[in-house]
Amino acid sequence: MNENLKMIGMLTLFCGLCGFLLAGARTLTRECIEDQFLRYVEGPAIKKVLEETTNDPVSDRMQIQDSTGGATLFLGKRGDSLVSIACGSKAAGFGGDICIIVGYNIAMDTITGMAVTSCSETPGIGLRITEEAFTGLFKGKSVNDIMKIRADGGVIDGISGATVSSRGACAAVISNLLRYQERKQRVLKGK
């Protein structure tokens, strides 16, 4: 009995200490990791969804407060005039959250592009939502279109065999769209 208690105690102590150490390391590196993520993953994705801009949307970003709390908007400009905005959102997929970036043309109220920044979908099946063949489907669609897969009565061709992932990606786009008008107004007012 005494031996058992000792084993349990030691293991608990070890795991506790390890967890404590890792939590500390996480706090120290979090900011740096976010920076790197912005530079290597989100940056290229933002440039892709906001085509034909002359500025660097990553450095021209602004924080706004909306009904859901804070959000970061990336502004695409041509010359001095604001033409497009991009923002991120996420929804549950098959293997975890699907994080995406959606770009909007604010004059036409259309989607200029969509890109997946991180997800843990099954390679070869759900991971196909990251491919141009799927993300390209959102391009040029109006913000008033129903961004659901055709099986659910929407305008997007889902990937066969990856319905859950396709639905997840669509749900992320819908949650992004819901806040688009409000965010657009705030950006225009802020100018």
Place this chain on the structure above:
Amino acid sequence: MMDLRIREFTKGLWKEIPPFRLVLGLCPALAVTKSADGGLGMGIAVTFVLLCSNVLVSLLRNVIPKKVRIASYIAIVATYVVLVEMITQAYFFPLYQKLGIFIPLIVVNCIILGRAEAFASKNPVLPSALDGLGMGIGYTLSLTVLASIREILGSGTWFGMQVMGSSYQPFSFLVEAPGAFVCLGLILGIMNSLGKR
């Protein structure tokens, strides 16, 4: 005494060099050696974990109850691996993207648990540190050599630099998964025939 110390260190470099002599830790050796920088990066990550875990296991060898030692070693190794993952993510992001899932998988790399169980749990701190460092450097060398052969012949580059002339037709079989097995097998064969003499 000094001789013994040196032997603890150098055995990992040739006599028991992983993975060619000590055929352990093959999964990353096959998976990340498509390019020389991937092999080198993986080797350095493993060296760090191996050195730190050997030192800590050796320090705690009289404290850890025998029956739960494996679980304790895994907790220690996993902590260091997550630390490495955070560091590569924070400071070497392109490397992190390249190695991806294979960084967390260092936890289950047999070399690390193998050295903890076979060496560090029975020896004082300094020999354990030397053992870990030697094994780690040996592993790094092996991976870099394997990756260099595959990258140079398979894509005509080395650390991303063009080394073969533009007329060279890359032997792309070598950068595919089966090429890793063939390449590793050939090196193992060469090492064995060298060792027999």
